[in-house]
Amino acid sequence: MIVLEGKSVFNDICMGNISFYKRKESVIKRYKVEDTDAEIKRFESAKEKGKKQLQSLYEKALADVGEANAAIFEIHQMMLEDLDYCESIINIINSQQVNAEYAVGVTADNFTAMFAAMDDAYMQGRAADVKDVSERLLKILTNAEDGIQILNDKVVIAADDLVPSETVQLDKDKVLGFIMQNGSANSHTAILARSMGIPAIIGLGEDLKKEFDGKYVIVDGFHGKVYIEPDEETLAVMEKRRKESLERKELLQQLKDKEDITLDGTKINIYANIGNSSDVGNVLKNDANGIGLFRSEFLYLENSDYPTEEQQFAAYKTVAENMAGKKVIIRTLDIGADKKVDYFKLDKEENPALGYRAIRICLTRKEIFKTQLRALYRAAVFGNISIMFPMIISVEEVKAIKVIIAQVKEELKQEGIPFKENVETGIMIETPASVMISDELAKEVDFFSVGTNDLTQYTLAIDRQNQKLEPFYNAHHKAVLKMIKMAADNAHAEGKWIGICGELGADITLTEEFLKMGIDELSVSASMVLEVRKRVREIDLTK
Template identity: 35%
Template sequence: MEFRGIAVSAGIVIGKAFRLEKETYDIKPNWVKDADVDKEVERFFAAIQASKDQLLAIRKRIEPMSDSEHLSIIDAHLMMIEDQMLVNETVEYIQRHRLSAEWSLKRVLDKLKEHFDSLQDPYFKERKDDLTHIGNRIFNNLLGFGHTSLAELKEDVIVVAHDLSPADTAQMRKERVIAFVTEVGSKTSHTAIMAHSLEIPAVVGVAGIYDAVKTGESLIVDGIRGVVQVSPQQDVFITYLDKQRQFKYYERELQKMKDLPAVTTDNKKVTLMANIEFISEVKAVLERGGEGVGLYRTEFLYMNRYYLPSEAEHFRAYKTLVEHLGEYPAVIRTLDLGGDKFISQLDIYDELNPVLGLRAIRLCLEHVDLFKTQLRAILKASNYGNIKIMYPMISGIDELRSANAVLEEVKAELRKEGEPFDEHIPVGIMIEIPSAAITSDILAEEAAFFSIGTNDLIQYSIAIDRINKNVAYLYEPLHPAILRLISHVITAAHAKGITVGMCGEMASDPKYTLLLLGMGLDQYSTNADALLKIKKIIRSVSFAEAHDIAQQALSYSSAADTEKFITDLMESRFPDIFCYFD
């Protein structure tokens, strides 16, 4: 029986299933006698304390062998459990309505989840899963239920679950959990992030898999195509044994290029870097020949908490990053939150169109203290490694100048305090708004580098909401307008002597590698899995040939024609990359 989901961590694994107990609660409104209300509140506080004790015990157990991100997610859950809004509103509900702790907690959690559901950004909508996880832990303690620990597994298994909490994934022993499959989740869920960090093949969002699988049943997990085979027939089993062999061979062959430069046959050098959110991802980047971090998303520092991160917390994260990278550079993007992205610590009013509202650099310039805290930490960390600053969502030269004015104020403060930092730290911008792309020649006068953020550039240029299923089909990277904007940005930047990278999803797709190379892109910042594939493509062609390919692509009048040209070309030239699993 075949199931399909979302591939979030590559690999093909054949093994036995371990079905993780699904947490379900039949919670109904139970009245509490007036005389027992205080006891009910005490019972709730006892469950809160038990939940905290369990997470602290998990943290202590995994600390010697875990990276900072595993620990930070556990810490985030600890903070959420202690959150005064969650705790106080539940207590108030018990006292006001004379209802059980379970029902009162459920009502408060439902209210908080509704808020997350109202958000447009998928990454932030998924953070409601964290509320579910901490709620389940508290419910378990209120109801006296136990919880299976994945740290206690005695044999190699493929974990099958409705969902996995960060506490579950943090306790996974890589030598025992050889893959996992969940019914919920997406590419940006914590489950997916942990799968990447642990380098465990995984498929998420597999509807119906939990009820279809029994512990001990044979499974095949294809973490490349997002396929799960349950109790496969012999012919399917044999086919996947061959696919597994091909994949392992292909990975070994790609790995041979790890230390080779990304250079064309006529000696044009390109820099391959990676987008990361967690420092634990650096290991995979370096193992795949990455030459640094082209986009470090700092938003995780603000997530799942109800107070702003301190300068010291920022500094520790950035210093740890550059220490892991050694000589390689780290491009740190300043805070890219606001509008439809939840940041509860700030008093940001609801907006009718948050995607076009107070977000990213606009938010930082509105809340200068918030911006300064981050800039101070980045500058102080620059004394320990190779750091570049990148501003998101710059729309024109005035915003760039305003942001740089704040940066100069921070530099002056640090000089006065005697704090050392890189006086010549490069400051670049993301090109993700049409106004920035069109005026890139002006911006290139005062920016040290560009990084094209295609995700938003496509959204804003074609006027679509990329998560709206009714118009998602219009989200087309090969739209002639997008290609012309990219070409214009690269030409304008090179005329002013600055480099251009790309950190959007388009850069991570090997299908577009030759096209972007031919346009003159200097740097690809991709997910770690794509690095070696892109390097192989770059090393196989001349820049002159890639330039001709780009010119032909730019000549088409429709995205469909360009798509056919690029797809046919890449599949015929690189069947091992695009067709070997078909």
């Protein structure tokens, strides 16, 4: 038996044979051309054909994995029109008098290396997108066959990593799980695994060898382990755990439509976190009582330019209407730190987590902020929307926000555009500063929501993106828990409610402690709603 260890991106167990993803690589030859105009036309023709193929893939992905995951193929279509990318290819053809295939290959290598070298994890992920788009062009230019993986049986897919066009063409009914040499929690493989609800382990490195193709394997997504040709004892243990996992899922389904209430009658709201409007279906499917965190920055991350007021209004309105009166808390733009957007043209910072981000951008680039607030106040007419502001460190910031809100309302009134006058507003408690002055902040807002990811990072002075510091990172640190309790006490002293929307909200080992602190709401990933509900209903706060 061989045991490999990596990082899990979805907690579950699967068993089956390994199937290494097989690709048909395009062979690129360099040769001189006399007619560069004709070669550029070849490139333009391939580009148009590629866009049509991507549109077909988008439609297939829409049916298979939903709008959010299908959107990558719209982004790929835009990448084919990217001026820098296209100009690089055309310049190489003209200046070197070479064939289009070679120009695409060189450009792909240059752009992939550029993205891969960036510090930001999101931008590093774009390297795979450039590679995918370029490989599509090369296949068209060389008349190569598409390397679609034909799966005859249910298998565990293994690869270095998979790009979007590869994942979408897999027969989802035949995929038991994924094991990858590389990848990240934000890779397309990880996203697909979570949407499909199957185990996936990334970062196995060179230990995952192609010679394992066809071998029987157990993928333990709970502990990030892969057992290749497991012995009888391991097989028996994992079979038992898989059966328990299946039984647990079935039992959790019985909790739908049940109240989020403890044995002693204490009620709590269990909400869900989402990234965009297409996630609402999963929220309703898992019976969340509302949305505790709508990360509005994904509207910006998925766009090639600033999303317009109408784009944002449509997205917020859709979510509000679909939630049919249930609370929808929308966090304003939280760009910066590990979430960068090219068109914002943010300067490179030595320590971006402590830099120009979130509300600091909004308060200094007010037109961007006003556009979002206009869309939010207009959409609030169509449902129960609340607005939440991130990275607050002072009362002065909250007062400055209120001035801008008043300006936005006055503008909408003057223009005769319908909007909701009284929208509940709150702030994220995610800096030690906001905790220490939470007694003053509670007088200014309607609610608090604790962002435990950043609060832990700033309290412990540990960059949560730095893997070397994982042994020192302790989300259960007493200092963090004491800060949450302090914020809760100060909120309640002013008659305001407080929730948790960070990762700790789904940590069922802390649920009872949070309830004892007086936390009123927990917002978790949709897939964890029923799990947290089960834990809440087991607790008796009188004991």
